[in-house]
Amino acid sequence: MKILIAGDWHSEIHEESVYQAFQQLGHEPIRFSWHQFFKHQKKLGRLAVPLLKAQNKYMVGPVVNRLNRDLVNIAASEQPDMVLIYRGSHIFPSTLRELSRSLPNAILVGYNNDDPFSPNYPGWKWRHFLASIPEYDLMLAYRLHNIEEFKKFGAKRVELLRSWFIPEANHPINLERVDREKYECDVVFVGHFENDGRIDCLEEIVRRGWKLKLFGHSYGWHKHILRSDILKSFYPLSTVWDVDYNKALCGAKVGLCFFSKLNRDTYTRRCFEIPAAGTLLMSEFSSDLAGLFEEEKEAVYFRTTEELLEKLEKYLGNESLRNQVALAGYEKVYESGHDVKSRMEQLLQIVSEMITTRLYNN
Template sequence: MKILVVADGIGEEIYDRAFYDAFQNLGHDVHRFTWKEYFRHYQYTNRYETDGNKVKSLYYRLQNKFITGPVTAKINYDLVELCRKVEPDLVFIYRGTHIYPSTLRRIRQTGSLIFGYNNDDPFSSLYPSYFWRHFKKSIPFYDHIFAYRWKNIDDYRKIGYPKTSLLRSYYLKEKNCHLPSPHAAYACDVIFIGHFEDDGRDLAIKTLLDAGVNLKLFGTGWEKSCLHDFFVQKFGPIKPLYHDEYNKALNSAKIALVFLSKLNNDTYTRRCFEIPATQTMMMAEYTADLATLFEEGKEADFFRNHDELLQKIKKYLNDEELLKQIGISGFNRLLAEGHEVTDRAAEVVKEYDRMKGLS
């Protein structure tokens, strides 16, 4: 079928671009619409060529932040015109923060089905009220919305929207994979690659460091931690890792940590698939949801507090055969249950076929 993938287009390799490629790999005719190009003078100078005009930067920045103004109107107008031109069978909107309800109504008039998907939690009280307003008003006009977490299925149903189902995150087999040998720059016993949230994750990492664990830390937002200076003394500047470097780093550690976002009420996260794909052992915050994906102590392990984290880290570092066995078992579970992005794209197509009476 003909599919149009719609998204902001930022961080595209693992988000909307991953679905675009996966739909293509399944043999569909796939088109793409992104709105990052409409904000070329926005402050992301490392992503766009700008002329350095601060007035333009402010003009685009305010419209993108508050999702209003002529640029957002232009995005919606152009999307409708593209749908009229392409005539897609399915419009797959990834994180539709900038899409108006009126736009969805016009697209549906063309005969296309509209599916939504969103890796963040639009019902979280920690987001500013304006951020999800267009998306929430648009919910009734989606033919189906895939929820990233079980909580959001309940959220949709509480507001009277029943056409929803779970579509978990995924890994990319070309990007998240086992490497035969560690990379010297990243070699360590324990690694955490991820953003800072003020949920105690910095204290957990300090607990490990104070106990003498050989640990490396990468990610964004760590300057917000009250322990930032302490970490900089230990590691130097804390930087994010992407793409090949991210995969090399996960492969170079014996144990990779997972902390779950409280902002998005996560009970699992993308790393819960990316880490087992490398055959590195995963040590994650415990949730009942995550424990359904990997068996505790056999395919991954979980901690419920900082003391348990330290205790288990010490245990596994003293038993590297068990550590490696768990990493391999986690990898085998990942393959057996199908958590790659193409598996997710196939779920989307299956729902389309169901709605069209094709299966």
């Protein structure tokens, strides 16, 4: 199957992992990245930088128009069987209608790992995406509660497709001596800042004397940790990506997981990445996540700061029990197909059925 994948393509865990999975499954993926449309070129001068940033942020202007035209043109040239638009914030409804006209037998698929229906986003953020929902043949919901929301916005068909881990990137390793000082710890949290009480949890972890490692975007964390007498020693905070991200997970006895309230999450990508690294997952509780990992057997959950501290006391003080749950979680992510290749097999099965039905009806 020939598959055109369109997206911002700014990281390895999103569009690129999908591309690689399709390739491993024996299909023919094609890249269409719009990230480079907004890269500054010296010949355009200094004024181009703020103009490009503004067009990218607000999804309006000649560069956005050009990327939509180019997507239509490459699709017409390549004639793919499926067009997968990943987080289509910049794609117009008119572009999808043109794709449908030029590719009458192709299946148009939309996917978004953010929550476009969340009231916590500004109204303009997802305007193109929301207006385009009725134009897709298939919408993939990242969260259970998004399924009905897509239907209310006129989606023709909606299927749940959760996020994933990447086996080549998320796996157990033994840290080299040079990495131990940087990554070995009792508890690690890797993620962005949200004002949802996670600061209080992290402060209590340090106050109890456990060794904490904290990684994340400086622009979200810095002003908050600088106000904390307990956490300001983490300044300046750094991010970890790819190999370093895996080292950070593998260096910890417990991997901490908070849900994004911005995206109304009931699970997150780290719920798969942490067990895949062979580390104990200790996450905020949700009934959704508890349906994926059995509590106290494959993962550990907390509902309050007090419960988090009690669970840390229990599992940091019992290596055998901690390793038992971590191993069960590791086995679960593979047995249940939470890896990217299994997710794409799931998608391909749905799309293949849709193509067969369309051909039969025609």
